[in-house]
Amino acid sequence: MARARQKNGKDRHQEILEAAARVITDRGLAETRIQDIAERCRVSPGLILYYFESKDRLLVEALTYANDKYYLAQARDLRRLDSAREQLSRLIDLSVPGLLPDFERLEEWALWIEIWVRALRDPSLAKEAEVLDRRWRQSIADIVRHGRQTGEFDDGEDADEIGRKLGALIDGLAIQVLMNDAHVSPDHMRRMCQEVAASLIGFELEPVAHA
Amino acid sequence: MARARQKNGKDRHQEILEAAARVITDRGLAETRIQDIAERCRVSPGLILYYFESKDRLLVEALTYANDKYYLAQARDLRRLDSAREQLSRLIDLSVPGLLPDFERLEEWALWIEIWVRALRDPSLAKEAEVLDRRWRQSIADIVRHGRQTGEFDDGEDADEIGRKLGALIDGLAIQVLMNDAHVSPDHMRRMCQEVAASLIGFELEPVAHA
DNA sequence: CCTGAGTTTGAATCACCAGTCAACTCCGAC
């Protein structure tokens, strides 16, 4: 296999990114050492720098790589549902940290906060983060548009605006859930988001998908 | 002055906290070195450790100290206004990063993100953060209650719940404004928050204080 | 078998920084 080599190289690349993302969620961006990443790959520290030109670049790549992975998983999950209403409800459930244990949402949110901090001082990461963030709000807006096209939802406020509002609400609440705020449990967050979503699309609340 | 000494000591303490908060907003928590703080105070590095038992404790104290300072300034500002409606509107304006240049909201928000990251792995800071956060949401709820008492606002959803919702929305939007997201300008954020606030308290939107 | 490019290792280097400490300066008390 002439490919085996190159393919192996590709795998290593990804393997390292994945390990890095793991370590970051475990120990936090600031406490992540190359050694940790190397250990997680069962590889020597030197190899990490053989594949990435510096620790900094690796970390930034790992952050966006992981976020991308989570986003794609979410998109795949939502595509299985037909009705816009179910999709919106599911999107909210997926966004609540720790609500659905199978989806590593806790990890994802922790990574987001790390991205925000770093983006504060790294304009190029800020740009990437904006793209990722926009894509995610876009997916809310798309669901709204879809629901209106099929007649499931009434017309109303601009779909993009709804995406921004609901997105911001989810961000804000997710932070508090993540902080273990006693006044904002995952269930509470879910209910609030579902409620607001319903009112934003002019929907009669109620049996919104419960599991 | 037998006091001069002690007073001087007190000032130093505060002076260092203030300098630390400054450095943190400038360089980020992770990049803050004792040396930087010492320089900002025009003092030798050793002195910093003379007043604080470790860099870590100093940083955590600085974070909550600065947040407290900002909160008190906001409370003072709001107290000048009589009508609940003006207070709510002003609170929103004060919360938009960079909208009112005199209020160092940009700094405050940057510090919040640092707090969140650190709280993720420091339960004791998480507890302090929860208190600070709750106090701020509480101030929204109090305004709502006040407005209802005076008859300015209609009754409706639980005031605390409104505090949580509006608070979360503000948090979420502030992050995007802070990231310089082209789709969420300070003005845009202001408008959205005012709008949502109005609808949450069942208020006819419109001439909501504009400056 | 060789060979050589691509991989991998781990020891060595290098810079940096938190925290320590012995010495010095002030100033008020006696």
Next chain:
DNA sequence: GTCGGAGTTGACTGGTGATTCAAACTCAGG
């Protein structure tokens, strides 16, 4: 005046961790 202690300095120590590098290893192709 001088004593003593709080306040202050800045050089020093120790540990840590990113990055470099020369050597070793692997394996596909000849």
